[in-house]
Amino acid sequence: MKNPAKRNGRENRLWTLFQVFFKISAVSVGGGLTMLPLMDREFVEKRNWMSESDMVDVVAIVQSVPGIIAVNMAILIGQRTAGLAGALVASLGVVIPPVVVIVVIAALLFQLSGNATADHIFTGVRAAVSALILLSVIKMSKSILKGPIPIVIALVGFLLLVVFDVDAVGLIVASAFAGVLIAGIRRLRKKTLASCAEEEKGK
Amino acid sequence: MTLLQMYLLFVKLGAFTFGGGYAMIPLFQTELVNNYHFMTNAQFANFVALAQVTPGPVGLNAATYVGYQCGVQNIGGMFGGAIGGVVGTLGVMTPSLILVTLIAYFIQVFKENAIVKAVLSGIRPATLGLIAAAVIFFAETSVFTAPLRNLWTSGQTFGISWQGGLIFALVLFVEWKWKLNLIYVLIASAILSYFLYQI
Known part of the structure; x- marks a missing residue:
């Protein structure tokens, strides 16, 4: 290696990346964007590895790719x-952390139902979970449901799933096509x- | 199901999960419950509830859990289960590893691409519909007394369970008002339901 100091710095950086992500993952229950403020603190404020606008890019992109x-x-x-x-390291x-926890749970707890008391507790927790999800639907709808077209797509998707039990993968693919189609029509219009306005001018 | 088939199933699920978290519920439910019978509807709902209080996202937790079961079947024992768990987890991560790494190199192009924008303008509201469907999925087995799906052909009567309805209303109110940590809310509702269902 030409520059041992540089190489050392890179290895340190990889190790830090691993540690920080391991730590954040172990403490942030539920995952997703709840991890964002923690990552912002670690990489933008504390270490200055990224700028605030890099972070904005990250948020935009992680929500627009599958996975x-x-x-x-x-x-x-x-x-x-x-x-x-x-x-890879991150x-x-x-x-x-989640893999280890779930493997331990799966090994200790083979049955997710069957015990009457446990079933009752789980029933109550499911009611709580449906309230929590409803709240996140309300929160998200403010930024997504702008205008009539998104409202129609969301409503049709919801009804297809709940009433007609359609395949969710098919729905995602169909909605992607709908998005392209609508954008195409808008462009044409x-x-x-x-061109109409130009003709008017010509007269 | 072999480990390879299970791996490919999670690759597919990883590739079609948009918006993360709750949006994956109908997707995973279709494949894991209806198509491959890894678990029943109630078991799946219980697992998602459990996954809310463990580290990591629900989709990842489900991949590890189902992978574990598949590993036990194919290889046997806890060791086989652990291998299966890792295989399932890698499956759900594979599309991300390929796509996100590629996108990271072309970040500017991706951000301003008209087709990407058009595709997302369709997928985003559909994802919201998926999440709203997840509300119904959980309510069907807790708040309501009969599933909404095919209600008119199944002959069951629709009603609301008072225990489920009460917990639902309480959590909705408390979270709306104070935004408490989800873990505490779920543990509190577990304790509450233990007592409510004894009445």
Whole structure:
């Protein structure tokens, strides 16, 4: 190696990435964007490895690609701060705590139902979970349901799933096509409007 | 189901999960309950409830858990289960590892691409519909007394369980007002339901 100090710094950086993601993952229950403020503190404020606008990019992108948000976030931040090795190390750090916990739970607890008392407790917890999800639907709808088209797509999707029990993967694919189709129609309309206006001018 | 088939199933689920968290519930439910019978509806709902109080996202937890069961079947023992758990987890991560790494190199292009924007303008509201469907999925087995799906053909009568309804209303109110830590809310509702269902 030409520059041992640099190499050492890089290894340190990878180790730090692993540690930070491991730590955040172990303490943030539920995953997803709940990890964001912690990551912001670690990488932007404390270490200055990324700028605030880099972080905004990360948030925008992890929500626009498929996959689990926490994993996407680790890959992206790891890649931006330490390249491909960083992406691998960070995603490893983020998945190890939950994998260990779930393997232990699965090994100790083979049955998720069957015991009357446990079933009753779980029934109550399911009622609580449905309230929590409803709250996140309300929160998200403020930023997503702008205008009639998103409202129609969300409503149709909801009804197809709940009433007609359609395949969720098919619904995602269909909605992607709908998005492209609507954008295409808008573009065409804009073009024809523009050409109409030009004709008017010509007269 | 072999480990390879299970791996590929989670690759597929990872590739179609948008918006993370609750949006994956209908997706995972279709595959794990309806198509492959890894667990029953109630077991799946219980698992998701349990996953809320363990570290890590629900989708990742489900991949590890189902992978564990599959590993026990194929290899046997806790060791086989652990291997299966790792395989399932890798499956759900595979699409992310490929896509996000690629995108990271072309971040500017991706952010301003018209087709990407158009695709997302369709997927985002659909994801909201998926999450809203997850509310119904949980309420069907706790707040309501009969599933809404095929209600008119199943002949069951629709009603609301008072215990489930009470917990639902309480959690909705408390979280709306004070935004407490989810773990405490779930533990409190577990204790509350222990007493309510004895009445």
